[in-house]
Amino acid sequence: MNLTESIEEKSFRNEVRDFVTKNLPADIKDKVLTFRHLAKEDYVRWHAILDSVGWSAPSWPVEYGGTGWSGTYRTIFEEECLLGGAPRLLAHVGMIGPVLINYGTEQQKDFFLQKTRALELLWCQGYSEPGAGSDLASLKTRADREGDHYVVNGQKTWTSLSHWADWMFALVRTSQTERPQDGISFLLIDMNTPGITRRQIRQVNGADELTEVFFDQVKVPVENLVGDENKGWTVAKSLLQHERMNQADIGLCARMMRRLKEVAMNQEKRGRPLLADPVFRARVSTVEAELMAHQWAIKRTLSLMENGDGGRIGIPLLKLGATAIVQKASELLMECAGPDALPFISEALNEENSIELPNAIEIHTLMANYLDWRKISIYGGTTEVTKGIVAKQIGL
Numbered sequence: 500m501n502l503t504e505s506i507e508e509k510s511f512r513n514e515v516r517d518f519v520t521k522n523l524p525a526d527i528k529d530k531v532l533t534f535r536h537l538a539k540e541d542y543v544r545w546h547a548i549l550d551s552v553g554w555s556a557p558s559w560p561v562e563y564g565g566t567g568w569s570g571t572y573r574t575i576f577e578e579e580c581l582l583g584g585a586p587r588l589l590a591h592v593g594m595i596g597p598v599l600i601n602y603g604t605e606q607q608k609d610f611f612l613q614k615t616r617a618l619e620l621l622w623c624q625g626y627s628e629p630g631a632g633s634d635l636a637s638l639k640t641r642a643d644r645e646g647d648h649y650v651v652n653g654q655k656t657w658t659s660l661s662h663w664a665d666w667m668f669a670l671v672r673t674s675q676t677e678r679p680q681d682g683i684s685f686l687l688i689d690m691n692t693p694g695i696t697r698r699q700i701r702q703v704n705g706a707d708e709l710t711e712v713f714f715d716q717v718k719v720p721v722e723n724l725v726g727d728e729n730k731g732w733t734v735a736k737s738l739l740q741h742e743r744m745n746q747a748d749i750g751l752c753a754r755m756m757r758r759l760k761e762v763a764m765n766q767e768k769r770g771r772p773l774l775a776d777p778v779f780r781a782r783v784s785t786v787e788a789e790l791m792a793h794q795w796a797i798k799r800t801l802s803l804m805e806n807g808d809g810g811r812i813g814i815p816l817l818k819l820g821a822t823a824i825v826q827k828a829s830e831l832l833m834e835c836a837g838p839d840a841l842p843f844i845s846e847a848l849n850e851e852n853s854i855e856l857p858n859a860i861e862i863h864t865l866m867a868n869y870l871d872w873r874k875i876s877i878y879g880g881t882t883e884v885t886k887g888i889v890a891k892q893i894g895l
């Protein structure tokens with residue numbers, strides 16, 4: 500297993516870095532690097548720039564308009580984009596695309612793939628429900644077959660970005676079976692169908708990305724079923740595999756680390772930069788060492804996967820690694836600013852910032868981001884559940 504970067508990989512890294520430097524709009528970059536809220540239009544604009552050079556769907560095969568990149572190239576791409584100040588790609592493209600390619604009908608592929616890749620339509624993920632998060636198979640939202648359509652009733656929760664979404668890929672119960680996984684189907688639901696109500700969940704950092712979605716007698720055509728009826732669990736698991744690989748989050752980890760060092764250089768303690776303080780510096784170095792270990796762990800997992808390993812242990816470990824780095828870096832960032840980081844001024848997080856701030860913008864977004872990053876140990880599988888998966892895989 501050769502874990503060092505090849506000449507081709509280094510040259511690809513430079514190509515991506517150069518592209519981001521030349522093409523990322525300055526206003527988006529500024530918001531991203533100061534960790535302020537992004538608007539839908541910011542994501543759409545950057546996505547269109549990537550789409551114009553064929554880079555908007557890194558995990559899709561070339562014949563469907565993707566890049567056909569290996570995992571290693573995708574990781575380099577993500578790291579360089581995020582370090583350069585680009586928004587993350589909306590994760591739904593990388594989740595639903597491969598699923599439709601593997602399980603969708605020709606009609607579904609024709610209708611959805613190109614529009615999804617170009618972000619002409621946006622998706623949300625309707626898996627979790629009140630009482631069905633970690634124990635997803637206990638979900639209760641029903642889809643009853645009536646002629647050529649299903650009638651959906653129930654509730655989804657923690658649905659990210661549903662207020663931007665045109666469509667939802669949802670897990671629904673189509674049968675009551677002894678083993679709950681056996682009665683679940685994977686359905687594509689047009690979010691403009693009558694009977695759907697969305698209610699926003701206000702987040703601790705003042706953002707409004709999360710929603711509850713209610714279904715009341717919602718009619719969904721049978722042709723929107725992906726895979727066979729009652730076999731949606733297999734489709735759902737394949738999608739989660741793509742979601743978890745994204746959660747290695749190398750770009751975010753690297754960006755947080757760079758930010759930490761910048762802020763620690765700009766903050767003074769006893770007449771010198773905080774980063775020159777031996778104790779603080781040692782703590783920063785510890786997280787940096789974890790980042791380096793994470794980079795190697797990603798390479799190792801990708802290399803094993805390219806040689807036939809399914810990543811069953813590697814991928815959950817990467818999620819745990821990314822969670823630890825992001826959360827520790829955000830804690831140290833808070834410590835850099837000390838009490839100055841405490842005031843929560845929501846205007847500082849938004850572009851339309853007309854008020855005068857007592858400190859630099861980078862200080863005012865620290866608290867909101869520190870609180871926000873607690874979410875990484877919950878979404879896509881909580882830390883406790885992920886550790887349970889690893890333990891099971893290694894036979895504990």
Ligand SMILES: Cc1cc2nc3c(=O)[nH]c(=O)nc-3n(C[C@H](O)[C@H](O)[C@H](O)COP(=O)(O)OP(=O)(O)OC[C@H]3O[C@@H](n4cnc5c(N)ncnc54)[C@H](O)[C@@H]3O)c2cc1C
Nearest residue numbers: 624625626627632633657658659874877878879881883884
């Ligand atoms: C920011 C954010 C965005 C999200 N976006 C989406 C989305 O777009 N679509 C979607 O469908 N869902 C989304 N989710 C939901 C997410 O998938 C769930 O929150 C997650 O699966 C945990 O489920 P839960 O919240 O119901 O917690 P629970 O499953 O009720 O867990 C509660 C606590 O019990 C612990 N626990 C549960 N089971 C075990 C076990 N077997 N062993 C040890 N400990 C256990 C958990 O670790 C946790 O600490 C999002 C969540 C967040 C925070």
